[in-house]
Amino acid sequence: MNFRPAIATVLLAGTALLSGPALGESPFDFAHAPGQLPKDVVPGAYRIDIVTDLKRLALTGHEEIDVNVTAPTASITLNQAGLTLTSAKLDGTPAKITQDDKAQTATLTLPHPLATGAHKLTIAYRGPIPATPNGIYYDDYRTTDGKQHRMLVTQFEVADARRMFPGWDEPAFKATFQLTATLPASFTAVSNMPIESSTPAGAHAKRVVFGTSPRMSTYLLALVAGDMKAVSGKGGDTPINVYAPTGEQEQGRYALTAASQILPYYNDYFGVAYPLPKMDLIAIPGNYEAGAMENWGAITFIDDDLLFDPKTSAPTTQEAVYIVVAHEMAHQWSGDLVTMGWWDNIWLNEGFATWMETKATDHFNPTWQMWPRQHYEREQAMAQDAHPTTHPIQQVIHDVSEADTAFDRISYQKGEQVIRMVEDWVGPDVFRDGMRAYMKAHAYGNTTSADLWAALSQVSHQDVATVARSFTEQPGIPLVTVGRRCEAGKTTLTLTEGRFAIGDAHPLPARWNIPVTVAGPGIAAQRVILTPDQPAHLTFAGCDQALKANPGENGYYRVAYDASSLSALGKAFSQLSAVDRANLLGDQYALFQAGLAPLSTWLDLVATLPATHEDNIAVWQDTIGRLKDLDAMERGSPSRPAFHAFARALLGPQMARLGWTPRADESFLDTLLRPQVITALGQFDDPAVISGAQERFAAYVKNPGSLPASLVDPVTSVAGQHADAATYATLAKMLHAATSTEDKLRFFNALAAAQDPALIRQTVQIAYSGVIPNGRVARSLARVAASSDNPDLVWSLVQDPQTQKQIRARLAPWSQSALLPAIASHSVNPDVAKALVNDPSATASIGARIEAHKATDLIAANAAIAARAQADLTPWLAALSH
Numbered sequence: 001m002n003f004r005p006a007i008a009t010v011l012l013a014g015t016a017l018l019s020g021p022a023l024g025e026s027p028f029d030f031a032h033a034p035g036q037l038p039k040d041v042v043p044g045a046y047r048i049d050i051v052t053d054l055k056r057l058a059l060t061g062h063e064e065i066d067v068n069v070t071a072p073t074a075s076i077t078l079n080q081a082g083l084t085l086t087s088a089k090l091d092g093t094p095a096k097i098t099q100d101d102k103a104q105t106a107t108l109t110l111p112h113p114l115a116t117g118a119h120k121l122t123i124a125y126r127g128p129i130p131a132t133p134n135g136i137y138y139d140d141y142r143t144t145d146g147k148q149h150r151m152l153v154t155q156f157e158v159a160d161a162r163r164m165f166p167g168w169d170e171p172a173f174k175a176t177f178q179l180t181a182t183l184p185a186s187f188t189a190v191s192n193m194p195i196e197s198s199t200p201a202g203a204h205a206k207r208v209v210f211g212t213s214p215r216m217s218t219y220l221l222a223l224v225a226g227d228m229k230a231v232s233g234k235g236g237d238t239p240i241n242v243y244a245p246t247g248e249q250e251q252g253r254y255a256l257t258a259a260s261q262i263l264p265y266y267n268d269y270f271g272v273a274y275p276l277p278k279m280d281l282i283a284i285p286g287n288y289e290a291g292a293m294e295n296w297g298a299i300t301f302i303d304d305d306l307l308f309d310p311k312t313s314a315p316t317t318q319e320a321v322y323i324v325v326a327h328e329m330a331h332q333w334s335g336d337l338v339t340m341g342w343w344d345n346i347w348l349n350e351g352f353a354t355w356m357e358t359k360a361t362d363h364f365n366p367t368w369q370m371w372p373r374q375h376y377e378r379e380q381a382m383a384q385d386a387h388p389t390t391h392p393i394q395q396v397i398h399d400v401s402e403a404d405t406a407f408d409r410i411s412y413q414k415g416e417q418v419i420r421m422v423e424d425w426v427g428p429d430v431f432r433d434g435m436r437a438y439m440k441a442h443a444y445g446n447t448t449s450a451d452l453w454a455a456l457s458q459v460s461h462q463d464v465a466t467v468a469r470s471f472t473e474q475p476g477i478p479l480v481t482v483g484r485r486c487e488a489g490k491t492t493l494t495l496t497e498g499r500f501a502i503g504d505a506h507p508l509p510a511r512w513n514i515p516v517t518v519a520g521p522g523i524a525a526q527r528v529i530l531t532p533d534q535p536a537h538l539t540f541a542g543c544d545q546a547l548k549a550n551p552g553e554n555g556y557y558r559v560a561y562d563a564s565s566l567s568a569l570g571k572a573f574s575q576l577s578a579v580d581r582a583n584l585l586g587d588q589y590a591l592f593q594a595g596l597a598p599l600s601t602w603l604d605l606v607a608t609l610p611a612t613h614e615d616n617i618a619v620w621q622d623t624i625g626r627l628k629d630l631d632a633m634e635r636g637s638p639s640r641p642a643f644h645a646f647a648r649a650l651l652g653p654q655m656a657r658l659g660w661t662p663r664a665d666e667s668f669l670d671t672l673l674r675p676q677v678i679t680a681l682g683q684f685d686d687p688a689v690i691s692g693a694q695e696r697f698a699a700y701v702k703n704p705g706s707l708p709a710s711l712v713d714p715v716t717s718v719a720g721q722h723a724d725a726a727t728y729a730t731l732a733k734m735l736h737a738a739t740s741t742e743d744k745l746r747f748f749n750a751l752a753a754a755q756d757p758a759l760i761r762q763t764v765q766i767a768y769s770g771v772i773p774n775g776r777v778a779r780s781l782a783r784v785a786a787s788s789d790n791p792d793l794v795w796s797l798v799q800d801p802q803t804q805k806q807i808r809a810r811l812a813p814w815s816q817s818a819l820l821p822a823i824a825s826h827s828v829n830p831d832v833a834k835a836l837v838n839d840p841s842a843t844a845s846i847g848a849r850i851e852a853h854k855a856t857d858l859i860a861a862n863a864a865i866a867a868r869a870q871a872d873l874t875p876w877l878a879a880l881s882h
Contacts, residue, residue, distance in 0.1 A: 001157055001350070001407065002291035002305070002327050018178035025394065025450045025473065032444070034342040035174040036399065037078065037105075038057065040071040043175040045212075048165050051182040054150055063165055065121045065175075076108040079162035079169035081135070083127040090114065090121050104159075104400075106166055114430060123166050126879055133775040134812035136161025136223070139283035141773075142739050143247055150809070151226030151245075152183065152412075153284055153300070155293055158343060158814070159400045159529045161218035167176060172341050172446050173216040178212040189225040191242060192216075192297040212297065214275060215444045222295030224282050231256050235263025238274055244283040244307055248580065251307035254318065255281055256574050257323045261364050266356075270333045271436030272443060279332070283326065284736045286741045286773030289420040289812050292324050294331030295355075301328070301777070304742040315671045315710050315743060322359050322365065330356035333439055341446040343403035347393045347472070348408065348449060349847075351415015355423075358416070368668060372579035372618040374416075376457050379586050379622065381413035384476050386502040386594065387861060389854040391666075393418065393472040394449055401847030404814040410475075417556040418471045424554035424721045425467065425515040425527075426460040427825065434459040467529065470512040471556060475499065478512040478557040480530060480550075484565050486543035493518060493547060493565075494527065495536040497760035500558040502594045502657050504859030512557075519551040521575040546572035553583045558590055560597075580610045585619065589626050590870075593865050598871035602626070607880075610653045617669045627651075631683065632826075633866035634873070635789065642877040647684040651677055660692060661707050675714035682718030693718035694727075701730055713746050720750030721787075736771055745780075748772060752784040760788045768807045777807060778815040782822040784837050791826035798823055799835060816841070817848035828863035 021603040026032075031039060045066040052059050061083075067076075076090070081104040088095040088108045095108035097503075098172035108121075130137050139151040145650070152687035154164060162169040181192050185206045189195065193211035201207040215219075230241040231250040233256050240259050242252030259281060267273050283303040292301040305324045308317055311604070326664055335349035362370035384390055393415055397403050434456035441452060449472055453465035479500035484493050493515060501507040506789065511532040518538055521544060528536040540547060546568040549559045551669065569576070569584060569834040585605055591597035606623050611692040614620070627647045634640040658674045681689040697719040700707040707715060728751065735747035748771075751763045766772070781798055785791040797803060797818060808816060824836045833856040836842055 001293050002324050018612040025448050025469070027450045027454065028341045028446050028448045030172055030341075030446070034344060035114055035170045035172060035398070037168055037173070038073075039172055040069065040073045041076045042068045042070060043066055043168050043173055045176045046165070046167060046180070047178045047180075049180040050164065051151060052129065053787070054129065054152065054184060057138060058126065059129055059136065059164070060124075060126045061165055062124050063122070065123070065167070067119050068123050069116050069119055072113045072116060074110050074113040074377075076110075077105055078107045078108075078166050079104055079124070079159070080166040081160070081162045083163070083166060085123055085125045085126045085630065087124045088122070091119050100280065104162060125166060127163065129271075131287070131774060132810065132812045133287050134814065137287075139284060139287040141245070141287070141590065142243060144739050145247075146739075149227050150247065151285070152224065153288070154221070154223045155289060155300070156221060157219040157290075157293060161221055167218055169218045170342070171219065172442065174215045174217055174339070176212050176215055177221050179210045179221070179223065180207065181225070182207045183225045186227065187225040188228040188243070189223070190228070190282055190298050192221060192295060193221050193276070194278055216296055216336060220294070220296045220310040220336055222293075222298040222300065224284070224298065224300060227284070230280075233260050235279065237261045238263055238276045240281070241278065242281045242283070242306065244303065245285055248283070248303075251309050252281070252283065252731070254308040255306050255321050257443075258364075259329060262326055262329050263361050265363065266329060269432060269435070270439045271339065272439045274332060275337065275741045279329075281306060286744070287775045288773070289775040289815065292687070294328045294335055295509050296332060296336040299328045302741060304740070304745065309325060310709070312709050312712075314675075314713050314746070315741060316666065316675075316713075317674070319368065323361050326360040327353045327357035330360070335872055337444065338439055338442045339446050341448055342392055343397040343406060344404050345448055346403070347411040347415035348447065348452065350411045351393065351419055354412045354416040355419040369578075369618065372582065372616070373621065375582040375586060376578060376625065377413045377620050378417055378553065379625075381409040381417060382477055382590065384409045385414055385475065386500055386590070387655050387854070387857050388501070388507070389857040390475045392475045401813075401817060401845035402850065404817065405847045405850045414556065418468065420579065420626055421469055421471070421515060421555050422456065422464060425525065426456065426462055426464065430460045430766045431456065431834050467513045467515065470770050474510050476510050478510075478514050479560060480514065480516055480557050481560045482549055482565050483562045484547070489541070489543060491540045491543055491547065493538045493540070495530050495538070495549070497530050497532050500590070500594060501589075503857065503864065506782060514557055515555060516549060516557070517521060517551055517555065518549050520547045521572055523547065524553060524751070532599040544568060546575070546587065548576065548580055548584065549581060551580055552577070553579050559587050560591055566601070568673060573605065573608065578618050581614075581616070581617045582622045585622055585626075592868075595868070599869055600876050603876055604649065610650060615654070617673045620673060621676065623650070624676055627680065628683065630869055630873070632789075633862075633869040637870045637874075639870065639874045639877055642881065643873060644684040646877060647875050647879065648681060648686050651681055651684070652686075655681060655689065655841045660696075660711070662710055671710050675710060678711075678714035679717050682714070682721055690718060690722055694722070697727070716746060716750035717753055721753035721757065723753065723754050723756075723842060725759070728754055732766065735766070742774070744772065745776065748780055749783060749787070752780070752787045755789055757790065757793055760784065760790055760793055761797060763788070764794060774810040775812070778819050778822065781807070781819070782826075785823040785826040791823065792829050792832060795823050795832050795835075797826060801838065804841070817845060817851045821851040825855040825858045828866050830859065830863070833859040
């Protein structure tokens with residue numbers, strides 16, 4: 001589910017020095033796999049028959065389940081949520097039904113204990129079809145001609161298959177599925193397998209029978225039905241269809257091209273051919289919580305992550321479509337064919353798919369510089385991982401609410417970075433061969449991380465588990481400290497290991513085995529496995545050269561240099577590769593956040609960017625992100641205008657280089673960078689950019705064709721940020737008229753940037769008024785807190801009990817726990833933290849307590865960082881002006 005260069009060196013330290021963390025995971029074993037259901041009754045095959053009523057918004061169902069009883073028992077416990085079981089029989093014998101709606105289970109009690117062996121369970125039931133985007137739900141949307149349509153959609157991850165049928169809704173209980181659905185006669189229906197038959201079922205309905213799926217987990221079953229059409233092609237020999245609401249299907253051409261490229265690539269990489277007879281990609285208009293979902297053979301996407309219109313879509317949409325398609329297709333192997341045994345290993349699905357999305361996108365779009373630009377995602381993961389509320393990549397998951405919280409930057413981006421590091425260490429070909437062995441050994445089954453490490457160790461002849469486990473089974477980030485001395489014309493670097501932490505006065509000790517690489521401009525790389533037991537020493541010829549740890553940013557660790565090492569790197573900064581420039585900047589800023597370095601060290605480096613004619617998007621994306629962070633910290637500071645002036649001077653040469661008008665011969669990366677520079681300069685009150693955006697916005701309102709697609713987002717954003725009541729009303733009217741998700745979100749995001757408190761109040765109300773699809777309400781409110789420059793006002797509005805009630809009625813369960821924390825985390829006000837923990841929603845579940853704890857931790861840490869930032873910035877800016 002989506003929520004978007006190796007160095008050949010010699011291993012210098014022997015594996016005898018390796019020391020692992022205290023934890024140690026075992027290979028997958030069904031009998032001992034975590035979960036909440038008993039394992040004495042195991043499903044083998046489901047035959048599910050549902051009848052949908054989209055006027056009454058209800059369904060009735062009947063299912064037959066082939067089960068295997070492994071130990072004598074007189075009861076069967078399985079999952080259901082919101083359903084009413086009306087009858088249940090085992091081998092024809094009626095069972096007593098007891099439902100526990102809080103536990104989301106039903107227990108079937110038999111007159112006599114069941115004998116071990118094969119049995120047949122039949123269940124009749126009924127349930128609702130709600131508007132909240134989880135389980136089986138309905139999605140009402142408007143097409144470009146203004147007509148209202150209704151679509152039937154399913155979204156089952158983490159544990160919402162139980163809302164469409166009773167079953168064993170845990171990933172370890174794999175089975176085959178044969179789905180039959182009675183639907184409106186005019187609907188096009190898509191599921192995991194092709195349609196076997198479709199017959200009339202009354203005057204206005206039809207009964208659609210789909211083929212039987214391979215063994216898979218319940219959360220991967222899918223059903224989408226509505227007024228859809230597809231564009232079709234092939235990936236190798238596999239038919240591929242991209243479905244969209246009728247009239248929009250041609251916007252699926254780009255995704256079809258991407259999927260057709262990627263599928264043969266993955267067939268080769270994984271060494272196991274895609275096993276289903278077709279692959280469908282389905283655009284869900286608006287009301288969709290995830291970015292996309294990897295249902296096997298029937299992948300669903302929020303429409304702006306699948307549809308691309310070259311005339312109106314932003315270039316970021318083009319890139320996102322390719323990346324998200326690559327991510328979800330990677331899941332067809334990692335997640336679907338081979339599935340984690342329980343949600344404690346969700347990173348096996350998501351971290352791997354995130355890494356593979358970058359690998360595949362980079363392979364087919366080499367000019368996009370995907371790996372250097374992963375720096376931004378890496379920094380986001382590290383920002384979470386440095387705090388005391390972080391968690392291991394592999395974490396204990398107690399229930400579904402806690403599982404929902406695991407879909408975060410640790411599972412996705414940190415997981416990706418650890419896989420990248422292991423691949424770089426063992427070599428890409430060896431890593432690929434290990435993945436092929438892993439896929440073949442565990443096809444149609446479940447695994448733990450231990451199974452992956454075993455496959456990679458066997459192929460690489462390295463102790464992969466000892467290195468990898470030190471990153472996956474304990475939280476946090478290693479800090480590699482680099483000291484240097486020169487003797488007899490040679491430089492010796494001494495590397496020592498510690499833990500990098502932010503806002504944590506007493507971080508728990510951790511022990512990593514870190515593949516550390518050191519190189520420099522024109523200097524061959526050396527690598528060592530750094531352990532906590534003893535420093536490592538690397539020797540290089542010469543005394544004054546710049547020597548940088550983590551070249552290429554393939555390792556997951558921070559680096560702190562002594563004064564002489566940092567001075568040498570500063571002098572050679574422009575000679576470093578773009579990714580190494582971004583990496584050095586990222587580490588220096590993080591050291592400031594942790595209180596290990598003054599902010600001036602980072603400021604001195606970025607201040608050189610105009611003079612060195614820096615034009616790389618990875619460097620500027622990191623820099624712009626940090627400038628925006630500092631701007632938030634400068635709220636209320638008298639030095640904020642001077643800081644804005646510094647930011648404008650820093651970004652001005654880039655604006656001059658890029659200009660307002662995209663050039664026919666410019667790189668795709670410049671097309672991506674220009675909107676970021678414009679938006680940032682608008683935030684930093686650049687008068688020329690503000691007036692330029694306002695002029696272009698006025699022309700765009702009169703003639704949408706007057707503005708290139710790549711400029712719509714930045715122009716509307718700057719216009720929204722500096723909006724008066726009339727401009728705001730115009731943007732709101734455009735939002736209400738928009739039919740595509742991309743347009744709805746771009747115009748709402750422009751409104752979210754408005755600064756006037758009265759306009760902020762309007763934006764909050766708009767977010768839950770119905771104009772924003774339910775699946776995007778929580779994110780949109782968080783966007784207002786982040787963009788409006790007044791997060792405390794947004795907090796006070798949303799926390800109001802009556803407002804909360806209206807908002808929460810639109811949210812799926814997995815958004816409930818994150819609603820308030822996502823808004824509060826943008827504040828530095830301790831009163832907001834106190835109000836959050838005292839709100840009843842903060843203790844409603846394990847997941848809610850986790851989210852609230854993370855937010856209060858972030859508020860305290862950011863308040864301390866903001867105080868230090870203001871103290872450091874004031875004298876630095878004063879010195880700059882003299």
